[in-house]
Amino acid sequence: xxxxxKDAHLSxxxxxxxxxxxxxxxxxxxxxxxxxxxxxxxxxxxxxKMEQFREESSxxxxxxxxxxxxxHSYLSSWRYKKIQVIDYWNKLKSHSNNPExxxxxxxxxxxxxxxxxxxxxxxxxxxxxxxxxxxxxxDIAVLLKLPENTxxxxxxxARHMVGITLLEEGFEYGSNS
Amino acid sequence: xxxxxxxxxxxYKESKFSHDSHVKTFQKIxxxxxxxxxxxxxxxTVVVSGxxxxxxxxxxxxxxxxxxxxTLVDSNFYPETTGKVKDYxxxxxxxxxxxxxxxxxxxxxxxxxxxKKWFWRVLLxxxxxxxxxxxxxxxxxxxxYVQNEAEIQNAIKWIPFPDGVKMNDTITIGxxxxxxxxxxxxxxxxxxxxxxxxxxxxxxxxxxxxxMVSVYLKDIHNLVIPLLNNHNIEKLIIDTGAERIxxxxxxxxxxxxxxxxxxxxxTSQLLxxxxxxxxxxxxxxxxxxxxxx
Numbered sequence: 001x002x003x004x005x006k007d008a009h010l011s012x013x014x015x016x017x018x019x020x021x022x023x024x025x026x027x028x029x030x031x032x033x034x035x036x037x038x039x040x041x042x043x044x045x046x047x048x049k050m051e052q053f054r055e056e057s058s059x060x061x062x063x064x065x066x067x068x069x070x071x072h073s074y075l076s077s078w079r080y081k082k083i084q085v086i087d088y089w090n091k092l093k094s095h096s097n098n099p100e101x102x103x104x105x106x107x108x109x110x111x112x113x114x115x116x117x118x119x120x121x122x123x124x125x126x127x128x129x130x131x132x133x134x135x136x137x138x139d140i141a142v143l144l145k146l147p148e149n150t151x152x153x154x155x156x157x158a159r160h161m162v163g164i165t166l167l168e169e170g171f172e173y174g175s176n177s
Numbered sequence: 178x179x180x181x182x183x184x185x186x187x188x189y190k191e192s193k194f195s196h197d198s199h200v201k202t203f204q205k206i207x208x209x210x211x212x213x214x215x216x217x218x219x220x221x222t223v224v225v226s227g228x229x230x231x232x233x234x235x236x237x238x239x240x241x242x243x244x245x246x247x248t249l250v251d252s253n254f255y256p257e258t259t260g261k262v263k264d265y266x267x268x269x270x271x272x273x274x275x276x277x278x279x280x281x282x283x284x285x286x287x288x289x290x291x292x293k294k295w296f297w298r299v300l301l302x303x304x305x306x307x308x309x310x311x312x313x314x315x316x317x318x319x320x321x322y323v324q325n326e327a328e329i330q331n332a333i334k335w336i337p338f339p340d341g342v343k344m345n346d347t348i349t350i351g352x353x354x355x356x357x358x359x360x361x362x363x364x365x366x367x368x369x370x371x372x373x374x375x376x377x378x379x380x381x382x383x384x385x386x387x388x389m390v391s392v393y394l395k396d397i398h399n400l401v402i403p404l405l406n407n408h409n410i411e412k413l414i415i416d417t418g419a420e421r422i423x424x425x426x427x428x429x430x431x432x433x434x435x436x437x438x439x440x441x442x443x444t445s446q447l448l449x450x451x452x453x454x455x456x457x458x459x460x461x462x463x464x465x466x467x468x469x470x
Contacts, residue, residue, distance in 0.1 A: 007203070014202065018194025023185055032192060039194060040202045047206050078297070109184035116181065131181035162181075 010047050013059060018043075021067045024128055027117050028071035029080070038070040064133050065143050068125060075121065115162045123158035126151055225291075225303070229284070233310060255352060258375030259328060261319040261335075273316070276309045283309075322375040329356035329367060336381045338365050345406070345431040349376075351397050353470075357433045359406070364389045364431075366403060368470060382468055391449060391462045393469045398438040402449060402462065406431040410451040413461070418446030444469050 021042060025035035045066050046059070053059050074080055116127060129140045137155070141148040267273060287302035321332045326347045333342055333356075342358045342365070349355075352371035359365070364384035369376035382390055389403040402413060408429055415422040415436055424436055444467045451461040 010202070010206075011199065014194060014199050018198065019192070022192055022194045022198075023189040026189060026192065027185070036194070036198050036201075040198060040205055043202045044205045044209060047202075048209070078295075109187045112181065112184040113188045116185070127181065131179045132185055134179070134182070 006047060006050050009050060010043060013046060013063065014043055017060065017063050020133065021063060024064070024132060025067055025071055027113070027124065027128060028068075028121070029074055030117065031083075034074065038074060039067060041070055042067045060133075061135070061139060061143055064129060064135070068129075068143075072121065112162065119158060119161060123154055123161060126154040127158040127162070130155055226284075226288070229306065255371050255376075256374060257324050258322040259324045261321045264318045264320040267317055268313070273313055276313050280306050280309050320372070321378040323354065323356075323369055323378070324375070326356070329354075329369070330358070332356070332367060332369075332378050333358060333365070335378065336365070336367065338381075338383065339363065345403075346433045348401065348433045348435055350394065350399050350401070350435055352376075353394055353397070353399075355392065355401055355433060357403050357431065359431060364403065364405070366390075366392060368392065380470060388466070391467045393442075393444055393447070393467050395441065395469055398441055400436040400438060400447075400449075402434040402436060404432050404434060408451075409453045409455075410461070411454050412452040414450040414452060414458070416448045416450065417442040 018039060021039045022032075022035055025038045026032060029035050029038065042063060046063055049062070053062065116124065119127065125144060126140055129135045129143065130137070135143065137148055137151050140146075141151045144151065146154075268277065283302045283306050287299050287306070290296075290298040290302060319335070321335055323329045323332050326344055329347055330342065330344050334340075338358075339360045342360045345357045345359055345364075347354065347356045354369040354371075354376040356367040356369070357364070358367070366382040366384075366389070367378060368380040368382070370379040371377070382392070384390065389405065391403065392401040393399075394401065400415060402415075404410060404426065406429075408426075408431075410426050410429075413424040413426060413434060413436070415424065415438075417438065419442065420439060422436060422438070424434055426432075426434065445464050447462075447464055447467055448460060449462040449467075450458050452458050
């Protein structure tokens with residue numbers, strides 16, 4: 001494949017999936033700069049392996065898989081843990097919440113997103129891939145290298161947890177269906 | 178549209194994978210294609226591994242330069258080495274094996290960590306490896322080989338005994354060599370056993386004041402009886418229960434008397450009598466003062 005063709009494919013992929021991947025990454029890392037960095041790395045990896053993809057569907061699967069793996073790696077890195085400790089320390093010192101966050105939390109969608117952000121990673125994976133990225137259960141099973149039944153169970157629990165989280169805050173959402 | 182998808186898109190609608198991000202992605206791609214295969218981690222791993230292996234080799238071979246080639250002496254044809262060499266037999270002890278295995282695993286993990294750029298873990302692994310190997314090297318002792326009386330006297334510095342000893346006697350019986358020495362009223366016996374290379378220091382027996390213990394060499398059925406200086410013993414009578422052996426003593430110096438026995442004996446029945454120059458008989462050593470080796 002020629003370099004110009006690869007560049008064009010990459011530009012197209014970035015236009016098509018960039019925003020979605022950025023949002024997915026942000027739900028994991030809670031930092032736009034880091035999320036952007038992770039998405040850029042995702043596209044760099046895609047560029048390096050571009051010759052392997054013939055179908056558009058496999059590109060989407062690959063991009064989400066790499067993005068989620070990048071997020072997992074970041075969350076288990078010392079860099080992230082160090083930031084967490086510093087944040088926790090700053091919170092302890094200031095005793096105040098983020099006012100911007102408080103305003104946003106006044107909305108239903110914001111509450112739903114906040115409850116998704118609070119989910120444990122393994123539940124967040126399936127919930128985002130199913131509801132946000134619109135993958136089938138089978139695709140998610142392949143993407144996460146899990147049995148399909150495990151994906152189903154995790155999805156059911158994730159929905160349940162989101163529902164419970166919201167109910168605790170006075171909203172009804174995320175039924176077990 | 179799915180409510181979750183809708184909510185995320187709604188909340189994060191301001192966030193876009195901007196043109197700047199596109200440009201940065203291309204910059205990263207250009208950098209990664211320009212980048213040559215990273216040799217630094219490989220070179221560093223090789224260097225660190227080499228240093229560790231050389232260090233380990235140096236630790237293990239430390240002071241071995243004192244040992245010399247084996248030579249064959251006397252009619253028994255026991256090869257004799259002299260000097261001291263590292264005694265690695267300690268490495269077969271369970272905790273030493275655990276230490277070695279742990280070091281190997283840590284080293285493999287350190288290489289893995291290095292490849293993954295977990296430098297703090299690499300450092301931690303190296304510190305632990307050095308600590309384990311350092312501790313192990315401290316526990317590796319020496320095997321002290323002797324060829325003659327002077328070397329036996331030198332070997333005494335490796336045992337907890339006061340300086341300035343007087344060598345009373347040495348005796349070689351088969352694959353055993355025994356040194357008998359004293360300092361003031363303290364006596365000591367050093368037993369050297371042939372290990373295939375030479376006579377190596379194996380056992381140390383220290384006496385109480387003005388007494389000593391006999392040594393029964395079980396495998397060669399031999400009794401070694403030390404006599405104190407200025408004794409007035411003319412004859413030793415060894416009563417094994419099954420047989421009675423008499424041994425004439427030539428001088429009244431401190432010395433070792435070797436008494437070959439016909440067969441293996443039970444030391445509980447062994448009694449060593451001393452007949453002095455006035456014809457009196459006394460028990461010189463009873464079973465509680467006979468060391469079976």
